[in-house]
Amino acid sequence: VFLAVPSWSRFFLFCLIRSRMECSSDESSELSDTDIDDYAEKAYTDLKSGKLVARFGADRFRCPFCPGKKKQDYRYNELLQHAIGVGASNRAAKVKANHQALASHLKTDHADAAGSLPPRQAVALINPPKPVQDQELFVWPWMGILANVPVEQTQRGGAIVMQQLAGYKPIRFNAVHSPDGEYTGFAIVRFNKDWIGFKDALGFHNTYKSHHLGKTDWEASKSDKYMFAWLAKEEDYKADDPVGKFLSENGDLKTVAELQQEMSRKTDTLITSLTSQISAKSKYLMELECKCNQMDLALQRAMEDNDSLDQRYNEEMRKMQSTAREHSLKIFHETDQLRKQLDEKENDIKRRSKQLSEIVAQTDMERRKLENERKKNDGQNDSLNMARIEQEKANEGVRSLVEKHKKEKEAALNKILLLEKQLDEKHQLELDIQQLRGKLEVVKHMEGEGVDVKKRTEELNKDLQDRIDAMEDLEELNQALIIKERMTNDELQDAKKELISGLVDLLGPRSNIGIRRMGQVDEKPFIEACKPKYGAEADTKALEFCSMWQDNLRDANWHPFKIVTRGEKSEQIIDKGDEKLVGLKEELGEEVYKAVTTALVEMNEYNASGSYVVSELWNNKESRKASMGEVVEHILKQWKAKRKR
Structure with missing residues (x-):
């Protein structure tokens, strides 16, 4: 139906559709068109x-209705253009009403800031645009010219200008420069190539013209305080300036009728192409129908053959079913006989399985008993082996201890025998000396008895x-032996002290x-005595x-001992009556x-004069003083055990 309408009517139909779309956009805003004036009056009052x-x-100046914009500082003409542009755009109804009120406020209450503006530009007059002549040449794609930008x-990319002209949906912004690269103050905005873009371009042109900011106004005033704008036409296209050069390089001159004819040609070409395609499709469809009829005949024959095959198949199936x-x-029948035989075999197997289970149970019981006996015997054998090993260790320790005691005893006996021998020799010498002295006295008294007294x-x-x-000589040897024994004893005590200081961290209470x-x-x-009381x-x-009694032990004035004589020996014991x-x-x-x-007995025995604690090597196992040999043997055993690990 649309293609059947004449080309000029199609243009107005596009415009009608565009206006209906704008109306629907306005109706979707929160205010209706009838309320815009009332809302603008309220904003103007504020x-x-x-x-x-x-x-x-x-x-x-600044726009109080656009607080989120980066630019908040306007000149009078800039803010007026902003208010007029937004007020005439397709924005929301409230936004349009607010900016219309702002434009009225600027023109009415701040006209003094207009300066040298001509009166017809200072006051916005809304004039309806003149109808477009069919033979009037426009630059296509549609372009608008901006002056004093x-x-x-x-x-x-002219973001600020594009935002101000957003209601006219421009698609691109280009600043015009001279051949030497200088900015000329002019800019070009482009619109869509279709009729909707043409309507937006006309709206852009008429809006600025209605506010006396069109091309004729710019030519009349040549003012640089305001931005002027108009739709690019033939005279702009053919002008010998950077703007004309830009337009000639990026567009063509066409009338609305030529565009309509060109679109009609394209439409006719499209219709011709579609008609040929429909004819080809129809021919192809007829060929498909012929093939379909042929396939129907073949299918009918195949179905007849299939019916005959089904009949033969059914007869064969009946025969096979009878045989089956x-x-x-x-x-x-054979299965029943086999089932009976199987039941008999199963009963026989169950009976034998029961007998085997009983035998297995008896065998398990006997095996468990044997296992328990074996574990018990193994445990006893392990205990006996451990006892035997411990006994061998104890015997070895006893043998080594006996051997050591024997050696120590032999050394002590040898030393005692040596000392006794030396003492006997000393006594014999003293006796001989006394005898000789007695003989000498006797000889002196025998001088008159015929004895050679002098000789x-x-x-x-x-x-x-x-x-x-x-x-x-014997006395000197004895003194030398005593000195050597004392020196050896001193060295032994020093070694013992060094050994004790070195073994403090190595020997524990369990060793x-x-x-x-x-x-x-x-x-x-x-601690045990104080628990019930405290x-x-x-x-x-x-x-x-404990600290108090340790101090009492160090007190030299307290000596709770008494001397007791037993036979020929005297010893000190604790005075129980203290x-x-x-x-x-x-x-x-x-x-x-x-x-x-x-503690008293130990201190009296080891350090009676100093009354302080003395460290001593101790045999924890036998609760006695340990000899140096035992300590060395214990250290060697520990060292060997560490080397094995």
């Missing part, structure tokens, strides 16, 4: 009363001197050899008591008393 401020100085508005039925009956005296004096020299602090009071009995404070009280010890026993019990008396 501006005039000062509730909304648009002017901040002599020539400084500030250079800062041409940056970023007879075969099935035979199989059922005998010389012999006796010589023999006596030899014995005295031998005794002195056979340890270090015992002789004369130190044990804390454990104090409860939660038992540990603190126990430490106080007042402090009796009070301690009554207050804290027998175990604390034993701990204090044990």
